Amino acid sequence: MTKIKAVIFDMDGVLIDAKDWHYEALNKALVLFGMEISRYDHLVTFDGLPTKKKLEMLSIERGLPEELHEFINCLKQQYTMEIVHQKCKPKFYHEFALSRLKNSGYKLAVCSNSVRNSVQVMLDKASLLNYMEFFLSNQDVSKGKPDPEMYNNAIERLGLDPKECLIIEDNEHGIAAAKASGANVMEVETVEDVNYLNIHKYINLFEENL
Numbered sequence: 001m002t003k004i005k006a007v008i009f010d011m012d013g014v015l016i017d018a019k020d021w022h023y024e025a026l027n028k029a030l031v032l033f034g035m036e037i038s039r040y041d042h043l044v045t046f047d048g049l050p051t052k053k054k055l056e057m058l059s060i061e062r063g064l065p066e067e068l069h070e071f072i073n074c075l076k077q078q079y080t081m082e083i084v085h086q087k088c089k090p091k092f093y094h095e096f097a098l099s100r101l102k103n104s105g106y107k108l109a110v111c112s113n114s115v116r117n118s119v120q121v122m123l124d125k126a127s128l129l130n131y132m133e134f135f136l137s138n139q140d141v142s143k144g145k146p147d148p149e150m151y152n153n154a155i156e157r158l159g160l161d162p163k164e165c166l167i168i169e170d171n172e173h174g175i176a177a178a179k180a181s182g183a184n185v186m187e188v189e190t191v192e193d194v195n196y197l198n199i200h201k202y203i204n205l206f207e208e209n210l
């Protein structure tokens with residue numbers, strides 16, 4: 001019987017409620033150049049994609065000059081970190097879930113489409129970094145999600161079969177990447193859904209159905 005041995009978390013929208021932070025930070029940078037992403041476009045198209053990809057799409061769809069990408073990206077990361085330092089705080093239900101899972105012997109890791117520094121700082125500010133074996137960012141792969149590369153690498157690094165891993169994801173691009181890796185996927189709507197009871201229930205359900 002296959003047992004779940006590891007839980008791999010997406011970060012934004014799963015462990016950290018950062019969707020709005022990324023949205024606000026990118027718009028704060030874009031608005032300097034007369035451009036803005038509406039909340040509707042953010043929710044249906046852009047959410048969950050790396051900033052680089054969003055900028056490429058804005059160049060194709062709205063003629064944002066490509067020469068500005070690097071500068072806007074830099075500003076966006078800076079603005080994101082400012083917001084993170086103000087708003088990123090530990091959440092009891094996450095710390096509780098991660099410490100119980102870790103104490104029960106599950107290996108824990110994070111795979112995020114964000115840049116390495118953001119992942120490091122956010123997990124640290126949320127007091128979650130110490131529970132993780134490792135984390136992978138979009139700088140650790142050649143293709144971010146929806147490509148499964150990040151999840152494939154994480155599963156290999158854990159030395160496990162995909163079926164022994166549970167991936168927790170919240171959005172379309174991440175769910176596509178997680179499913180393509182062959183792992184079990186738990187889809188969540190909000191960061192509050194990522195609690196010990198829900199994860200434990202899912203693992204039991206999966207193992208009973210084998």
Ligand SMILES: [Mg+2]
Binds near residue numbers: 174
């Ligand atoms: Mg996400």
